[in-house]
Amino acid sequence: MKTSRRILFDFLSLAMAFVPYLCSTFKNKALAAANPLRLTFLLLILFASSCRQDSKSSVKKFTPEEVTAESAKANAFFDRCFDEMVDLDPELQTYLGIKKDYGQWTDRSDSFQVKRNELARRQMEELKKSVEFDKLDDQARLSYRLFEHDAQELFDAFPWRYHNYPVNQMDGVQSGIPAFLINMHRIDAVGDAEAYVQRLKGIGPLMDQVLDGLRVRDSLGIIPPRFVYPMVMNDCRNVISGYPFSGSGKCPLYEDFSKKLSAMKGIDGSKIARLQGEASRALVEVVKPAYERLMAYLKEQEKRAKEDDGAWKFPKGNEFYRYALEKTTTTNMTPEQVFDTGLREVKRIHDEMRKIMEQVKWRDHNISAFFSYLRDDPKFYFPDTRDGKENYRLLATGIIDTMRQHLDELFVTKPKATIVVKPVEPFREQSAGGAFYEDPSEDGKRPGTYYINLYNMKDQPIYQAEALAYHEGIPGHHMQIAIAQELKGVPKFRRHGGNVAYVEGWALYSELVPKEIGFYKDPYSDFGRLSNEVFRAARLVVDVGIHYKKWTRTQAFEYFLKNTPNPEGDCRKEIDRYIVWPGQATGYKIGMLRILELRAMAQRELGPKFDLREFHDVILTNGPLPLNILGEQVRVWIEQKKSEQ
Numbered sequence: 001m002k003t004s005r006r007i008l009f010d011f012l013s014l015a016m017a018f019v020p021y022l023c024s025t026f027k028n029k030a031l032a033a034a035n036p037l038r039l040t041f042l043l044l045i046l047f048a049s050s051c052r053q054d055s056k057s058s059v060k061k062f063t064p065e066e067v068t069a070e071s072a073k074a075n076a077f078f079d080r081c082f083d084e085m086v087d088l089d090p091e092l093q094t095y096l097g098i099k100k101d102y103g104q105w106t107d108r109s110d111s112f113q114v115k116r117n118e119l120a121r122r123q124m125e126e127l128k129k130s131v132e133f134d135k136l137d138d139q140a141r142l143s144y145r146l147f148e149h150d151a152q153e154l155f156d157a158f159p160w161r162y163h164n165y166p167v168n169q170m171d172g173v174q175s176g177i178p179a180f181l182i183n184m185h186r187i188d189a190v191g192d193a194e195a196y197v198q199r200l201k202g203i204g205p206l207m208d209q210v211l212d213g214l215r216v217r218d219s220l221g222i223i224p225p226r227f228v229y230p231m232v233m234n235d236c237r238n239v240i241s242g243y244p245f246s247g248s249g250k251c252p253l254y255e256d257f258s259k260k261l262s263a264m265k266g267i268d269g270s271k272i273a274r275l276q277g278e279a280s281r282a283l284v285e286v287v288k289p290a291y292e293r294l295m296a297y298l299k300e301q302e303k304r305a306k307e308d309d310g311a312w313k314f315p316k317g318n319e320f321y322r323y324a325l326e327k328t329t330t331t332n333m334t335p336e337q338v339f340d341t342g343l344r345e346v347k348r349i350h351d352e353m354r355k356i357m358e359q360v361k362w363r364d365h366n367i368s369a370f371f372s373y374l375r376d377d378p379k380f381y382f383p384d385t386r387d388g389k390e391n392y393r394l395l396a397t398g399i400i401d402t403m404r405q406h407l408d409e410l411f412v413t414k415p416k417a418t419i420v421v422k423p424v425e426p427f428r429e430q431s432a433g434g435a436f437y438e439d440p441s442e443d444g445k446r447p448g449t450y451y452i453n454l455y456n457m458k459d460q461p462i463y464q465a466e467a468l469a470y471h472e473g474i475p476g477h478h479m480q481i482a483i484a485q486e487l488k489g490v491p492k493f494r495r496h497g498g499n500v501a502y503v504e505g506w507a508l509y510s511e512l513v514p515k516e517i518g519f520y521k522d523p524y525s526d527f528g529r530l531s532n533e534v535f536r537a538a539r540l541v542v543d544v545g546i547h548y549k550k551w552t553r554t555q556a557f558e559y560f561l562k563n564t565p566n567p568e569g570d571c572r573k574e575i576d577r578y579i580v581w582p583g584q585a586t587g588y589k590i591g592m593l594r595i596l597e598l599r600a601m602a603q604r605e606l607g608p609k610f611d612l613r614e615f616h617d618v619i620l621t622n623g624p625l626p627l628n629i630l631g632e633q634v635r636v637w638i639e640q641k642k643s644e645q
Helices: 004-025 029-034 036-059 064-087 090-095 110-130 138-160 173-184 190-220 228-239 252-263 269-302 317-329 335-359 367-376 386-404 462-472 477-485 492-496 500-517 523-547 553-563 568-580 584-609 612-620 627-643
Strands: 419-423 435-438 448-452
Touching: 064 090, 064 110, 064 138, 064 492, 090 173, 110 138, 138 317, 138 492, 138 627, 173 190, 173 228, 173 252, 190 252, 190 269, 228 252, 228 269, 252 269, 317 335, 317 500, 317 523, 317 584, 335 367, 335 523, 335 584, 386 419, 386 448, 386 462, 435 462, 435 477, 448 462, 448 477, 462 477, 462 500, 462 523, 477 492, 477 500, 477 612, 500 523, 500 584, 500 627, 523 553, 523 568, 523 584, 553 568, 568 584, 584 612, 584 627, 612 627
Parallel strands: 419 448
Antiparallel strands: 435 448
16 A cells, blocks of 8 residues: 555656646646646645545545435525525516516616625625535535536626626617516506506616616727617617607507506406506606616717727727636637637538538539528518518417427426417517527416517528527427426526526527427428528627627628528628627537537447437436536436446
């Protein structure tokens, strides 16, 4: 048996032998090469730490009863912490179906973010003092690690809290306010209607907080590029147009409020009239002036706006963008690595597309010509009429309903929550994205919603409808999010959390999976699947191009138009989206690639023991995970399967 001294000597010798390799692979190569002893010292620390852990685990054993009790204590702690965070956030309460601070808005001030961070720090301190990690079961240990991860993510984000655009054409406050009230604020009783009115009255102070934040960003040089302003101003005008303001029709908020009142059972006409009058006064006296203050500020700011679109223009812009990529992808990929991955994937997918072009007997290998054919031929689009829009909605609904009948072929666990397909509301359809998903409420009263933007039917090709429905609906977002919300024995923060790489990576992966059980029978629909995938790959290129390599909006658009078959209008919307959400669009392809890597690894190691349904269960039944932790869970499952007789 070796002595401790001899083991340490052997370890140091091994460490020194690896120093040249470490110096060549270390992130900061110059620093590593200059400090080989520092690397050795770091390795020594890691060795000592592992010795302590091994020693601790080998000496201290816990009974099943102790593990159960400590795990229950930890889960109760995590749920209490989640509730404390929810208590700070009235909009999140409504989102979760909780009618607590139902008439309030979430604080947009800087002091709120400070308060939230302080709460997270106190919670972390309490966790370390009150919960013994080694005594937890596997799921509770995972919850502990994820709780730490989420807290650290909150702390890491704080220095960058002004590096964004609260007013933008995608999810800006100007459209977010009415969208929230229309889609999230239910009216089941008179008190709910009064809370709606209270929220209308609260839009004034809310908008003033937003304006304070815009002024801080303005002082830092963080203002939207020039193209954003006309779209935002149009959203604002749409919100404060119609009755009770002026002109024909009804303002979207007044119309929503009136419809919800009318649908409420057991309310007499006098109460309806009173509440409508209160809502009307709040809209005229509070909401309209609030939007006019915002518009006045934006009109003045627009004069100073430039065509510089990338995050590189922000203070410490390149550093921020590297942070944004790491947060979005939950990896340590550099901008250059993301860019190169995008180029490789675009080329690979183009090769797959050419095979389908041969299948449909396209005249040559000119992929750009085929893209133009798909954009221009009217047979690939529904007419831009009321019937055409309804036919697209019915098509998407039918695709989801058909897929639902085949879920047993792919999944063990299936969601209980329902899903509906709805067009994006008129007040925001000109600026909103092409499609998106809204979560169901936890109480099951609000279904999951697949929103499709039908403002311009030329932006919604029929051949992409199948893949898009799988992405937003089943087995994509709806399935992943609903299953997470319905998990039993898992802390609330894991059921309602998420990160882009996991959530969107799963949704993009979900476009591929149906093909493996015989869907996409129409080769044009299969091409639509590939067209969706290639524009997610092209995102890696243009996102880094815009925010790191200083590409112009025009450069990014031209790359997108050349390398994807997406209609011109959709290409423009996509590029504009990436500009106002730095890094966000990279999570889709990076997440999908990681899930496919993990699946390939499992298939390779398990051989005939591999079960796709079980693999999907591993991916979905732990809630949303950072990609590194997701990989760990898959490896645990692989080892468990290997041990089965």
